[in-house]
Amino acid sequence: MAHRGHTNTNTPQRRPRPARRDEDRIAGEAGTAVMRALTLHQPWASAITYAGKDIENRGWTTAYRGPVMIHAGQGRDRTAMAALSDDLPHKDLHGAVIGVALLTGVHQCDGTCSPRWADPGRWHWEMSAPQPLRQPVHPVSGRQRLWIPSTALCAKVRHQLPANIFERWRSS
């Protein structure tokens, strides 16, 4: 970082290293696509994956756009649990990745973007194209922020996704 200002003297075509890692978009080939993961309280993880919850409310924003593993953490929102249908799949499952959704944008508004799911005053993460996993991957520990899943976890999730899903996401 401290040397960043000097990198363009002899290697003008070389990009600063942090920029590449933080590029945060779906990479070229299907086999190399970058994913992130987000830990949510239940039943919100299930609601994004199975119930059409298209807004994730967060107190912070991100520049990342692309596929996000939906990880059901240990937390439970009891009020929401009572309000959502009893047959919402995996809503009692914790410590597992249950699906992948595409994060296409982040904005703030008064909640009119998705009256059922959006909380006014928070960042609205626009989630689309959820892909439930036939077999949730567990145990997986929750982490803060938008985290980078291990290669092993990526492999377990990816082989449950449709073969052309990254192409579809790239063009959406």
Ligand SMILES: [Zn+2]
């Ligand atoms: Zn909104």
